Amino acid sequence: MITLTFCTVYIALLSLVSTIDMFIYKQSFLTSLSYLFMQGKGTNEWMINVGVGVGFLYAIAVDYRLKKGKGSQKG
Amino acid sequence: MNPKLVEKLSLWQLAILIFIFEVGSVAVVGVGQEAKQDAWIAIALATGIGIGLIAFYMFLLSKLPGKNLFEILVFCLGKWVGKFIGALYVLYFFYIASRVLRDFCELIITVIFKRTPIETIAITMMLVIVYMLYLGLEVLGRTSEVFIPYVFSFIIFIGLGTLFSGEMEFKNLQPILADGIGPIAKAIFPQLLTFPFGEMIAFMMIIPYLTKFKKAGKVSIAAVAISGLMIIYASVIQITTLGLNMWERSSFPLLSAAREISLLAFIERVDLIIVFIVMYGIIVKVSVFFYGGLKGIEVIINKPYRTLVFPLGMVISYFSIQISDTFAEHIEEGIMVIPMFLHLPFQLFIPALITPILIWKVKKQQRRTDNESV
Amino acid sequence: MSLFDILFKRHKNKQGNKKTEEELFEQDEISKQYFTNLKKNKNQLKNLFQDTFDFNIDSIKIADQEACVCYLGTMLDKDALTNKVLNAAKSSSKQSLLMDIEEIRDTYFPTCAFEYADNFHKVVWQVLNGYAVIMVDGQKKALALEIGNKEHRAIMEPSTQTIIRGPKESFVENINTNISLVRRRIKNPRLTFESMIIGRDTKTTVAIGYIGNIMNEDILNEVRNRLKKVDIGGVLDSGNIEEFIKDKSFTPFPLTFNTERPDSICGHILEGKAAIFVDGSPFVLTVPSVLTDFFQSSEDYYQPFLMSSFIRAIRYISFMVALVLPSLYVALSTFHQELMPTQLLVSIQAQREGVPFPAVIEIFIMELTFEVLREAGVRMPRAVGQTVSIVGALVIGQAAVEAGLVSNVLVIVVAFTAIASFVSPIYNFSISTRLLRFILILCAAVYGLYGVLLFLIVMVIHLVSLRSFGVPYLAPIAPFKLEDQGDVFVRLPLWTNRTRPTYLYTKSPIKKEGSGKPSPPMQKGGG
Secondary structure: OHHHHHHHHHHHHHHHHHHHHHHHHOOOHHHHHHHHHOOOOOOOHHHHHHHHHHHHHHHHHHHHHHHHHHHHHHO | OOHHHOOOEOHHHHHHHHHHHHHHHHHHHOOOHHHHHHHHHHHHHHHHHHHHHHHHHHHHHHHOOOOOHHHHHHHHHOHHHHHHHHHHHHHHHHHHHHHHHHHHHHHHHHHOOOOOOHHHHHHHHHHHHHHHHHHOHHHHHHHHHHHHHHHHHHHHHHHHHHHHOOOOOHHHHOOOOOOOOHHHHHHHHHHHHHHHHHHHHHHHHOHHHEOOOOOHHHHHHHHHHHHHHHHHHHHHHHHHHHHHHHHHHOOOHHHHHHOOOEEOOOEEOOHHHHHHHHHHHHHHHHHHHHHHHHHHHHHHHOOOHHHHHHHHHHHHHHHHHHOOOOHHHHHHHHHHOHHHHHHHHHHHHHHHHHHHHHHHHHHHHHHHHHHHHO | OOHHHHHHHHHHHHHOOOOOHHHOOHHHOOOOOOOOOHHHHHHHHHHHHOOOOOEEEEEEEEOOEEEEEEEEOOOOOHHHHHHHHHHHHHHHHOOOOOOOHHHHHHHHOOOOOEEEEOOHHHHHHHHHOOEEEEEEOOOOOEEEEEOOOOOOOOOOOOOOOOOOOOOOOOOOOOHHHHHHHHHHHOOOOOEEEEEEEEOOOOOEEEEEEEEOOOOOHHHHHHHHHHHHHOOOOOOOOHHHHHHHHOOOOOOOOOOOEEEOOHHHHHHHHHHOOEEEEEOOOOOEEEEOOOHHHHHOOHHHHOOOHHHHHHHHHHHHHHHHHHHHHHHHHHHHHHOOHHHOOHHHHHHHHHHHOOOOOOHHHHHHHHHHHHHHHHHHHHHOOHHHHHHHHHHHHHHHHHHHHHOOOOOHHHHHHHHHHHHHHOOOOOHHHHHHHHHHHHHHHHHHHHHHHHHHHHHHHHHHHHHHHOEEOOEEOOOOOOOOOHHHHHEOOOEOOHHHOOEOOHHHOOOOOEOOOOOOOOOOOOOOOOO
16 A cells, blocks of 8 residues: 555656646657656766665565554454 | 643644744745835735635634545545545645755755755755654644744844844835836735745645644734744845845845844854754745645545655655756746646635535535434 | 463563562562461571571570571671560560560560561561561461661762752662651652562662652653563662663653752652652652753752853753764864854864864764763772873873874864763763764764754754653743743742643642742831
8 A cells, every 4th residue: 555655646746747847848748757767967866766766665665564464463 | 641741733833833834945035026126015915815815724624623624625525536636735745845845955055065966965854854754743843843943033133133234225125116016916926825825725734633723723824924024024134135136136045145144253154044944944844745745645545644754755855856957947847837837726726616615515514413403 | 380370470470560579579489378387487488598698597485485586687787686686585584474476566576667477478578678577486477677777878968960059968879768868858748659669689679759749640650650560680770760661762862860969859859750769779760851850950949040040051052062062063174164254264274284184083083082081080990080180181182282183173172062061960961962972973074064953953853752751851842831931941030930840730730829029128108
């Protein structure tokens, strides 16, 4: 559930941001989306990517633990 | 444990939160540039409208005491439509949170860390906010209680400092109303209306959790009024110290104004004070929006929000960088797109739309309970 | 014993509810039965104490009955014992009436403090406590007499929390003396001391002291519950108890207040807090405690209020100085030179010119040196104290600078930080700043002032989230209580202070009625 929420929020925000970029730069949706994933030169975008990655792993871990907790309660 | 010893958000804390929320970032970024030297008049008028807005939000909340914005949406529009609109609100809150966070990161890298990667600042800042929200809303309220004296007195100090340094030129405020009402109206609508006052919509997620809900209306109106005064004070400092030209060009006018302070040949370069004000202001602002979004998710998926704080915090720090490549683009979006397409619908139109439905439904419910009791 | 029984007992042990004397020795596998046959009892005791040289069983005759006195010779005053028991034996030898144990006590030991032990555990317990236990053949109970202990440390001046004006007594190791020190100050029948026994092996007496009609009942229950839950082998100081009853372990800040000053404990009890006395420790805890307690000294109330307020301000400032000064030095000298006034910057940089290390390393070296010196100063034998202070002054001061290892400014920074950290009236609060200081230096080294601010905000968030027995740690600042502000950052005159702290939710929030403001005598009219 946590992971699902995480992904939904991530994708939804991604599309929101690229929609706004689309209006600003007057380009197609896909172009602005692909710009988001491109690593800008001289920036340290890997850091935030790592951040999101850690967040994602954390979400999975929490989900796994919740599921296990529920399972042991039933069993 | 003992319920008496567990305290929720008090009225005083709410007032402080509203104050820091409103003043923290706005006082520094500077608003109302369209109105030129009459910015303070525009802000005063906008404060009036802001008071109207918060009164309107309070009216909505008072119809269903104890329910937050999302529960009201579900109540009015039914489960599915309500939750869908709610999800849009969640996105809106998160998006604004990342924008606000970006504002701060830009300030830090322009002012004190010219070579530090902006990403690390976004992440560290977000970690603090995550920690705070993980501990709960109460902690946010109490932390603000600790910091409010500093935030408040620092802003006052900047005014006095510039005044005594002899940098203030009150001539810069003249002529008053040179171009008539036009520029003022342009400044108010939509910019001043939505930022900072319209953003109060996020407090619709907090006010229901007060200990004394009944007095919340008066307190929040007073808080908005005081923060309006403070913003006027800040903008007067900015305009008188910098002059119109500099003020319009500066990205962080209060900071530029504070740099003029020089007292006793020792108190110079008080940038740090500004950074602190903004830092705490931003923490509060991001936290309030983030909390609003989290609470919304809590309503939608029916799970406590605590486990979500960290992963979604990371998402926000991610988007605070991704929303725009450069500061120019960030500002451009902030002026062109956000007020019209995001702020206005979410702050005004949707609440306005649900008002009649809410009144009608509440009345219907009341009639039903009346009938039942009779 | 069935398996079920064993399991059940184990479970009971885990809960650690061994509080009453009868249950104390259950885990030690000592039988509980007290026999009417004297010989059996004697044997049981002998088996238990076996080889201890100081355990004595002396056979006597009281009122023509076979009896014995058993005691630990090292725990009591033997002369007094001999006097009392011999007298009894002598005077009873003339009579040949059979008396039961109660009559024996009433006749021969009328003034002694006593207790009856109707089971064997109690007998053992009283022997261990330094009582002389008299067992009479054919009786169902034994008589335990308090003879009076021998050695105590005398009440002296406090060694860790000294003051200039005010009472100069300090607590000692004996719990009874400590309680009497408090009782003598608060003559109130509602002043209650509840005792319990904690520690599987040490069986230490712990007492909770409070005033019944002031202390909040819920907080008190919480204190009782937490103390009951303490399950520990040995209690050697109140510090052992402290760690078990804290709300949160993972924090550098002390969540219980400790002092060796009776007047300060009395002040806390009168405010509506509970004091925890531990036998064998001169440090008494009070709970709940809040952050501002650690900035208050009992002397504040004995000095003129203006002076006290000023001194309090000094304490708060020095707390901040002790916390952030080194990190500010690092941040300013490495990241934000432009924030310093030019003259200052020039002089600092000029001094740092010959220093081979970056500021962080420089300050780490000096701070660590200082910590080592400080620890050495506490631990070393008094006789070599001089040496360490002389060497320390040389190492930390002149020599280091002259050798070009550190700059002069840095020595000032470190020295001032050190002195500022000693200002806090309660030692274990000041040591919390030591840890945080190092973290702050690291933050400053990585992120400059932004890092310092960030860490301070995190620290405040942490402080705000702490609770001490349910009371927010930062009360009355956050949550803000206007009524309590008269005694936080400033101390207003005592006559204005009419209420007890509201955050303690006391049963009688009003301390006194009326203002009681002193004023000169009214002038006679007409004159």
